[in-house]
Structure formats: C-alpha cells, structure tokens
Amino acid sequence: MDLQYFAELFLGGLTRGSIYALIALGYTMVYGIIELINFAHGEIYMIGAFTGLIVATVLTFAGFPTLAVLVLASVAAVVYSSCYGFTMEKIAYKPLRGAPRLSVLISAIGMSLFLQNYVLLAQTSDFLPFPSLVPDLAFWEPYAHIISSQEIVIISVTATVMVLLNLLIKFTRMGKAMRATSQDREMAMLTGVDVNRVISVTFVIGSATAALGAVLIASHIGQINFYIGFIAGIKAFVAAVLGGIGSVPGAVVGALVLGWTESFFTGYISSDYEDVFAFIFLVVILIFKPSGILGRSETQKV
Amino acid sequence: MKRFVCLTAVVALAAVFAGTGIAADTIKLGVGGAHSGDLASYGLPTVKAAELVVKDINAKGGILGKQVELVVEDDVCKPEVATNTATKLVDQGVRIVLGHICSGATKAALSIYNKANVIAMSPSATNPELTQSGEYPYFFRTIASDDAQARLEVDFALDTLKLTKIAVLHDKGDYGKGLAEFAKKFLEADKRARVVLYEGITPGAVDYSAVVQKIKRSGAEAVIFGGYHPEASKIVTQMRKKRMDTVFISDDGVKDDTFIKVAGEYAEGVYATGPRDVSKNPLAIAANKAHQDAYGAEPGAFFLNAYAAAQALLNAVEKAGGTDDHNALVKALRTHLVDTPLGQIKFDERGDAIGVGFSVYQVKKGAYVEIQ
Structure with missing residues (x-):
C-alpha cells in the first residue's frame, strides 16, 4: 500500500511537472535568446486553451471522431497561439530592442494584463468546461486509477517536445543561429545571422509548446477561464529559474523537481503549506546553486 | 490657467450642491457585492433583486413620500476592494446597504459601516462570526450562518448516509475554512464517525492529484468540502477520473449551476446544502416571475434572499420614519x-433572520434536487 501510495504521488508529481515543463520551455528559450522574462507567456498558454476549446466544440458538434478533434484542436491552438506569440514580439518587444531591460519587462507585464483582460471581455469571466479529448482506453481500465491515459499523453508529449527541441538546437542551422544569438547577439549579426528572424522563431516555438500544453492540460483538468495563464505561468517561471533559466533541459528538470516537491509535500505532510514548501525549496536550491540546477554561468543558453 | 481653476471650483461646488439636493429627496439603498470577476454570478442577482423591489416600491409612490434610489458598487468579492466600496457608498450618503456577498468582503466592509452607523444586510454572507461575535451590531442577514450548514451536512452524513469515515477539506478562505472547522467540531463531538483527514487546499492550483491520492489513502467514505465551485469541480472530476466513488458533500458555494456545467457527468450524485426550497411560496413565485419578465432569464444565486433583504430594509425605513436614526432602524x-x-x-438580537434555513440537495440528471 505504501509503495503504491509513493508511486501514485510520484506519477502525480510527474504529470504536474510535465505540465509546468511544457510552459517553462517557452520562458527559458526566450530568456536564453534575449534575456527577457516574457510575462505574457502564461497568457499565450491561456489563449491556446481557449482556441482549443472553441475548435474542439465546433468539431465535436460537427461529428468528428475524438482523436481527430484532439489533433485538429491542438493544431489550431498551436497555429493561433504562435501567431499571437509572433505578433506580440513584433508589437511589444521589437521596438524596445535597444532599450534597458527593465523597459522590456514592463512591456511584458503590460502585454500580460492586456491579453488577460482582452479574453475576459471578449470571451467570459466564467469557468468553462473543457471536454476530455484524450479517450479512456478499454484495455487500460485496470490501471486507470493509478495513471490515466491523459496523464500518459501529457508525460510523453513533454518528453517528445523536449527531445525534438534539443535536436533542433544542436543539429539544425536555425539551432546554430539560436546558439550564436544567445552567446553574443552583435557578433552573430556581424557574421550574417538574421537575429530578428531567430528571435521570431524562438517566440513561435515557445508559443507553440505552450499551446500544445494548454490543450492537453485543459483536457486533463476539465475546466478553463481567463485567469489560468497567470497561475500556471508563475509556477512555470519558477520551474525555469529552478532548473537554470536559459537551459532547455534545465526547464524540464526544474519543472519535474517542482512537481514532485509539491506532490510529495502534499502527500506526506500537508497541502495547507504546499506553496510554502515549494518556494522554500526554491530558495534553498538557489542559495546553493544560484544559477539553478542545470544552469552554469558560462553554459550555452537556449 | 487661473481662470480655469476658478471655473472648475465653481462647477465642483455646484455639483456638490446638486448632490445634496437630490439626497434630500430620495432614500438611498446601497448595493455592494461581487458584480464582476469569478464570483459575479453570486453578486449580480442581488442587484437585479434590488432593482425589482425598488421599481415596485417607487411605482407605489415610494416610502414616506420619497423615491428610493439605488447606489450600486462592485467589490469583486475581495476584502481589500470592499473597504473602498464601503467608503464610496458611505461618502455618497448611503445609510442602508444591501450586501455584501462574500463573507470575507462583507467583514472588511463592515469595519467601515460600523464606524458610520450604516445598516448592512447580506443575502449570502454566511460566516458565523459576522453575527455571533457581537462586533457588528448593525449587521443583519437573510441567510442562515455556516454552522447551520455544517450541522446539516454532518447530520446528513451520519443519520441519512450512516458514514463512519469522513475527510474534511477546505480552500483556506474565510468561508470554506470556517465551515470546515465547524464540520470537524461537530463530527468530533459525535462518536459515530471519525475525521480521517483534515486539509486545506490551495485555491486555483493546476491540479489536486496529490490531495485526491491522500483522500484515497485515508479510506474516507465521504469528503465534506468547504469552499467554492471552481475547486470543488476540479476535486470531484479528479476523484472520479481516479475511479473513486467517494461521496462528496459540500455547501452553497458549490450549489451553483456553474458547478454542474463545469463538472458535467462527474457532478452526478454530489450533495450540496443550500437555502431551503421556497418555490411554493406565492411571493417567491411572483418575484421570480417579475425577474423573468424584466430580464428574460431565470434568477441566479441568492436572488430571493436579496429580494427579502431589500424588502426588510425598506420596510424598516418606513417603520422607523426615515434613515437618520440607526437605532430606530435596528429596532424596526x-x-x-x-x-x-x-x-x-x-431578525434576532444577533442579526440572523428568524425563519430562514437550509436543505440538502443532490445533483440528479444535471440539476440540483432537494432531498426531503
């Protein structure tokens, strides 16, 4: 019983960590390239969830099979959120490229509030039910009380996205350009790297992973509203810092550590102090490793 | 520039005179509560109830020959906003307030009303301290307090469902935690059942899987939850997805149609306490019909409590001969x-309404049904 309890908390923490990781990837990539904490990233996630809900509702109504609805809703959310990410960068951050970092940060906070209120006014302040898009498989039923098919999908998607991103950064031309930009933007520009394009691509990739996460997570939790991006965003940001902001594997490790910390503290001690424990843990790690678990000051970013 | 300042001063002064001029001719009924944000669905029906009562009274010539005027202010259900809301209402010359909606916000607003000797009557704030502490002599309410709800929840779990192991959860807020503490106290006083788990959860968290696992391990047959519907629907959904059939009993923060809409099929079988069904009362039928006619929709949460509160307040103004003497209003x-x-x-000495109570409801086929 106790081993099973431990396993259940472990898997719960793994799912929660994977949720944070999908959002944290966007934070850490953008920080790696332009050293900006993109506070509006959580809102991109929220917009992805809303897009997914709208598309899924329409397609379900039109009688598409569940799997097609899941795929099409995810694609729509990814495309739509990527457009938002791209446009946001052009409107709110590009004009401030040479400005002090604090100005860009304020611009990011403004963007976050703007998008939150925009969805609040254009959509609704109510909680909306989100359909379960990942079907419960019959053969998995005996194990569903330990880990559901939704949770398996979330964990495997996170793993896949992380591997693909690492490959992209290590082995493609764009990845090389990204690494160059993160190391020294001016030098990269001098050697012919189209820095603006690199930054745009980073925003698009970050937004896409957040949107993918949004559809899967909303389908797992079963409800969304305009405010979900803020809380998820803060936790993901913490995860990114914990793992070493700027590092892609770091974001995933940080997210998993945060997920497990919360899950085990809740399970073995008390959920009253869940956030307190999580943040004490963050402080302790940052005292001993100021640049995060996997972050090194001289490490290559992105 | 100087001329502009003078002109502004004159205009402002004129506005002040105009303001006091109107105040002398009308009776101002303040309405404070959550009118936007997550919990707007609890606050807006009160505004509509006030509008309907006031329209009715004004059509009959008003009170003591004066028309009643509504002054509506939003507190978004947040204590830190509610003190501003209360100050705004007091500054506008309001002497009687219908509100506020959430217990935390009401408590914050009362600190302002108390100093200004303003009478406040809430249709929905159920925190026991508001009346039982004796700190707020000018506070009244048309809803029974949380301990009444907790008593009913515990009695229902023990007498009707005959449960022996119960987990008590709350959302750490004034309302939810207050209720959970009472439920725990009542359960411990009774030897028939054991409290196997007592926990606070973090509102708005991404998921509650760890807490759900903990409920499962505690072997609880039922969860008594003190809090609001967004968290309740997440917990119920995750319990059912973990294939747990644990009974879920909650309060009138969950007895809201949004809960059923969001939790969908998982809401089936959930128990929640809420104000007694008064749908047979002819006045209730008339009030609901007036709402249907005026707004083209069914009234929302606490509508009838608010309707009753508005009537009671305005009746007291009539009996007391105006709003100036707060002691006369309290006596009335x-x-x-x-x-x-x-x-x-x-109302009794403490400010609780005599003759108002709760019933247990259960979700059956997508709607709350009262259990006799």
Whole structure:
C-alpha cells in the first residue's frame, strides 16, 4: 500500500511537472535568446486553451471522431497561439530592442494584463468546461486509477517536445543561429545571422509548446477561464529559474523537481503549506546553486 | 490657467450642491457585492433583486413620500476592494446597504459601516462570526450562518448516509475554512464517525492529484468540502477520473449551476446544502416571475434572499420614519414581521433572520434536487 501510495504521488508529481515543463520551455528559450522574462507567456498558454476549446466544440458538434478533434484542436491552438506569440514580439518587444531591460519587462507585464483582460471581455469571466479529448482506453481500465491515459499523453508529449527541441538546437542551422544569438547577439549579426528572424522563431516555438500544453492540460483538468495563464505561468517561471533559466533541459528538470516537491509535500505532510514548501525549496536550491540546477554561468543558453 | 481653476471650483461646488439636493429627496439603498470577476454570478442577482423591489416600491409612490434610489458598487468579492466600496457608498450618503456577498468582503466592509452607523444586510454572507461575535451590531442577514450548514451536512452524513469515515477539506478562505472547522467540531463531538483527514487546499492550483491520492489513502467514505465551485469541480472530476466513488458533500458555494456545467457527468450524485426550497411560496413565485419578465432569464444565486433583504430594509425605513436614526432602524428590523419570498421574517438580537434555513440537495440528471 505504501509503495503504491509513493508511486501514485510520484506519477502525480510527474504529470504536474510535465505540465509546468511544457510552459517553462517557452520562458527559458526566450530568456536564453534575449534575456527577457516574457510575462505574457502564461497568457499565450491561456489563449491556446481557449482556441482549443472553441475548435474542439465546433468539431465535436460537427461529428468528428475524438482523436481527430484532439489533433485538429491542438493544431489550431498551436497555429493561433504562435501567431499571437509572433505578433506580440513584433508589437511589444521589437521596438524596445535597444532599450534597458527593465523597459522590456514592463512591456511584458503590460502585454500580460492586456491579453488577460482582452479574453475576459471578449470571451467570459466564467469557468468553462473543457471536454476530455484524450479517450479512456478499454484495455487500460485496470490501471486507470493509478495513471490515466491523459496523464500518459501529457508525460510523453513533454518528453517528445523536449527531445525534438534539443535536436533542433544542436543539429539544425536555425539551432546554430539560436546558439550564436544567445552567446553574443552583435557578433552573430556581424557574421550574417538574421537575429530578428531567430528571435521570431524562438517566440513561435515557445508559443507553440505552450499551446500544445494548454490543450492537453485543459483536457486533463476539465475546466478553463481567463485567469489560468497567470497561475500556471508563475509556477512555470519558477520551474525555469529552478532548473537554470536559459537551459532547455534545465526547464524540464526544474519543472519535474517542482512537481514532485509539491506532490510529495502534499502527500506526506500537508497541502495547507504546499506553496510554502515549494518556494522554500526554491530558495534553498538557489542559495546553493544560484544559477539553478542545470544552469552554469558560462553554459550555452537556449 | 487661473481662470480655469476658478471655473472648475465653481462647477465642483455646484455639483456638490446638486448632490445634496437630490439626497434630500430620495432614500438611498446601497448595493455592494461581487458584480464582476469569478464570483459575479453570486453578486449580480442581488442587484437585479434590488432593482425589482425598488421599481415596485417607487411605482407605489415610494416610502414616506420619497423615491428610493439605488447606489450600486462592485467589490469583486475581495476584502481589500470592499473597504473602498464601503467608503464610496458611505461618502455618497448611503445609510442602508444591501450586501455584501462574500463573507470575507462583507467583514472588511463592515469595519467601515460600523464606524458610520450604516445598516448592512447580506443575502449570502454566511460566516458565523459576522453575527455571533457581537462586533457588528448593525449587521443583519437573510441567510442562515455556516454552522447551520455544517450541522446539516454532518447530520446528513451520519443519520441519512450512516458514514463512519469522513475527510474534511477546505480552500483556506474565510468561508470554506470556517465551515470546515465547524464540520470537524461537530463530527468530533459525535462518536459515530471519525475525521480521517483534515486539509486545506490551495485555491486555483493546476491540479489536486496529490490531495485526491491522500483522500484515497485515508479510506474516507465521504469528503465534506468547504469552499467554492471552481475547486470543488476540479476535486470531484479528479476523484472520479481516479475511479473513486467517494461521496462528496459540500455547501452553497458549490450549489451553483456553474458547478454542474463545469463538472458535467462527474457532478452526478454530489450533495450540496443550500437555502431551503421556497418555490411554493406565492411571493417567491411572483418575484421570480417579475425577474423573468424584466430580464428574460431565470434568477441566479441568492436572488430571493436579496429580494427579502431589500424588502426588510425598506420596510424598516418606513417603520422607523426615515434613515437618520440607526437605532430606530435596528429596532424596526427586530420587531416588525415582513412578508417576503422566504416567508415571514424578522431578525434576532444577533442579526440572523428568524425563519430562514437550509436543505440538502443532490445533483440528479444535471440539476440540483432537494432531498426531503
């Protein structure tokens, strides 16, 4: 019983960590390239969830099979959120490229509030039910009380996205350009790297992973509203810092550590102090490793 | 520039005179509560109830020959906003307030009303301290307090469902935690059941899988949850997805149609306590019909409580001969019976309405049904 309890908390923490990781990837990539904490990233996630809900509702109504609805809703959310990410960068951050970092940060906070209120006014302040898009498989039923098919999908998607991103950064031309930009933007520009394009691509990739996460997570939790991006965003940001902001594997490790910390503290001690424990843990790690678990000051970013 | 300042001063002064001029001719009924944000669905029906009662009274010539005027202010259900809301209402010359909605916000607003000797009557704030502490002599309410709800939840779990192992959860807020503490106290006083888990959860968290696992390990047959519907629907959904059939009993923060809409099929079988069904009362039928006619929709949460509160407040103004003497208003509220959609009510020494109570409801086929 106790081993099973431990396993259940472990898997719960793994799912929660994977949720944070999908959002944290966007934070850490953008920080790696332009050293900006993109506070509006959580809102991109929220917009992805809303897009997914709208598309899924329409397609379900039109009688598409569940799997097609899941795929099409995810694609729509990814495309739509990527457009938002791209446009946001052009409107709110590009004009401030040479400005002090604090100005860009304020611009990011403004963007976050703007998008939150925009969805609040254009959509609704109510909680909306989100359909379960990942079907419960019959053969998995005996194990569903330990880990559901939704949770398996979330964990495997996170793993896949992380591997693909690492490959992209290590082995493609764009990845090389990204690494160059993160190391020294001016030098990269001098050697012919189209820095603006690199930054745009980073925003698009970050937004896409957040949107993918949004559809899967909303389908797992079963409800969304305009405010979900803020809380998820803060936790993901913490995860990114914990793992070493700027590092892609770091974001995933940080997210998993945060997920497990919360899950085990809740399970073995008390959920009253869940956030307190999580943040004490963050402080302790940052005292001993100021640049995060996997972050090194001289490490290559992105 | 100087001329502009002078002109502004003159205009402002004129506005002040105009303001006091209107105040002398009308009776101002303040309405404070959550009118936007997550919990707007609890606050807006009160505004509509006030509008309907006031329209009705004004059509009959008003009170003591004066028309009643509504002054509506939003507190978004947040204590830190509610003190501003209360100050705004007091500054506008309001002497009687219908509100506020959430217990935390009401408590914050009362600190302002108390100093200004303003009478406040909430249709929905159920925190026991508000009346039982004796700190707020000018506070009244047309809803029974949380301990009444907790008592009913515990009695229902023990007498009707005959449960022996119960987990008590809350959302750490004034309302939810207050209720959970009472439920725990009542359960511990009774030897028939054991509290196997007592926990606070973090509102708005991404998921509650760890807490759900903990409930499962505790072997609880039922969860008594103190809090609001967004967290309740997440917990119920995750319990059912973990294939747990644990009974879920909650409060009128969950007895809201949004809960059923969001939790969908998982909401089936959930118990929640809420104000007693008064749908047979002819005044309630009339009030609901007036709402249907005026707004083209069914009224929302606490509508009838708010309707009754507005009637009781305005009746007291009539009996006390105006809003100036707050002691006369308090006396009128305690002595005169008023016919309202909740039945005939007056108020006890502490400010609780006599003749108002709760029932247990269960979700059956996507709707709350009262259990006898």
